[in-house]
Amino acid sequence: MTSHLGLMSLFALLVSIVFATLMRDDPREQLRFGGKLLAGFVGLGVTAGWLLYLLPL
Amino acid sequence: MAEKTSTRQDAARRTPLTSSHVGSRLWVLLAAAWLVPGAGHLWLGRRQKGVTFLLTLPIMFAIGLSLNGRLFPFHPPEPLVALAALATVGMGLLNMLARLSGMGAGDVTAVTWEYGNAFMIVAGLLNMLVVLDAFDIAEGRK
Numbered sequence A: 001m002t003s004h005l006g007l008m009s010l011f012a013l014l015v016s017i018v019f020a021t022l023m024r025d026d027p028r029e030q031l032r033f034g035g036k037l038l039a040g041f042v043g044l045g046v047t048a049g050w051l052l053y054l055l056p057l
Numbered sequence B: 001m002a003e004k005t006s007t008r009q010d011a012a013r014r015t016p017l018t019s020s021h022v023g024s025r026l027w028v029l030l031a032a033a034w035l036v037p038g039a040g041h042l043w044l045g046r047r048q049k050g051v052t053f054l055l056t057l058p059i060m061f062a063i064g065l066s067l068n069g070r071l072f073p074f075h076p077p078e079p080l081v082a083l084a085a086l087a088t089v090g091m092g093l094l095n096m097l098a099r100l101s102g103m104g105a106g107d108v109t110a111v112t113w114e115y116g117n118a119f120m121i122v123a124g125l126l127n128m129l130v131v132l133d134a135f136d137i138a139e140g141r142k
Helices: A004-023 A027-054 B002-014 B024-035 B039-043 B047-066 B079-089 B093-100 B113-138
Strands: none
Touching (some): A004 B047, B024 B039, B024 B113, B039 B047, B047 B113, B079 B113
16 A cells, blocks of 8 residues: 555554553543544644645645 | 542552562563563553554554665764654664664655655654553552
């Protein structure tokens, strides 16, 4: 897999798992917090990508 | 307040490192947590967290290697290279084994090179956070 979106999503998934496990004790809370982190990372990544795309070089 | 105190006491009860163990055993625990991701949490009885770290961080590091990322050398004249090397040291034993076996040479022409570096550097930094978390648990703060 060499697509930017795929690798960025995989990176975001792994970082979200570690952060959620570090910051929450209950597995259900870990899942909820990890999901929010993942959505935030991927959403911000895509948004930042589009914003940079609009900038002239 | 009383609830917070009892929570801390519960945590201390779950934690095998009591005050009599603090000292040299704490250093052994921290070394183990650094060498093998999640080992500190497993030692302290936090099985779910320990297994999660034990799986996630080496997978992240291995993905970085497979993406042609580079294990940077210590080269102080180039601060960013030296900092990247310092970050990957956080992966402990895996970093040493990868370096000794000649992996992590990296391929700057590979399209995934930057991603590979990011995976390995962040895996090392996250393991440093995991070691600090194990320290907090051992000290009874969590």
